[in-house]
Amino acid sequence: MAKHYKLDRVREMADNDEDFVMALAAAFIEEVPEDAERLRKAVPEKDFYETYQAAHKMKPTIELFDLGVYDELIEVQDWGKYEQEDKNIETQLEKVLIAVENATNEIKADFGL
Secondary structure (H helix, E strand, O other), X not given: OOOOOXXXXXXXXXXXXXXXXXXXXXXXXXXXXXXXXXXXXXXXOOOHHHHHHHHHHHHHHHHHOOOOOHHHHXXXXXXXXXXXXXXXXXXXXXXXXXXXXXXXXXXXXXHOO
């Protein structure tokens, strides 16, 4: 249980209300993989605006569930925000995408979603 994410901040935010923890887990499953898919498409297409929007939207949830890739996500976001065409962020993007996939699968299993 919970190898690819942590619930410490989630439980603190939810004040240990398990229904709220479940709701946050469900929100993660509903939104984060969708935004990760937006990044998967936007970065190779050099769609800076879409990259920035998707990464920015993911930040609070990635931090809340402590996926361990917050710094990489910031780099991806900044690449889009500042249109850093000369910078290669494939490694950072891949780390984020793998972390999201692993956490999503684990949260689904752990919460029965």
